[in-house]
Amino acid sequence: MDMNFRRYPIGIQNxxxxxxxxxxxxxxxxxxxxxxxxxxxxxxxRPRRFGK
Known part of the structure; x- marks a missing residue:
C-alpha cells in the first residue's frame, strides 16, 4: 500500500x-x-501572551 503523505512546511519561507x-x-x-x-x-x- 503506497501512501503519499505531504509534509508540513515548518520553517519553510520560500x-x-x-x-x-x-x-x-x-x-x-x-x-x-x-x-x-x-x-x-x-x-x-488571539491566545493570551501570544507573541511574547
Whole structure:
C-alpha cells in the first residue's frame, strides 16, 4: 500500500520550495477577500501572551 503523505512546511519561507516539494499549502485568499469586503464587524481574538 503506497501512501503519499505531504509534509508540513515548518520553517519553510520560500514559496517556490513550498509548492514544488509537496508541502501542505492552504490558499485562504477567498476567505480574506470575503472578510475585507463584507459590511460586518469581526472580533479577531488571539491566545493570551501570544507573541511574547
Amino acid at each position: 514559496f517556490e520550495l513550498l509548492r514544488n516539494d509537496n508541502y501542505v499549502y492552504v490558499d485562504k485568499t477567498p476567505l480574506v477577500y470575503k472578510l475585507a469586503n463584507t459590511n460586518t464587524t469581526y472580533f479577531l481574538s
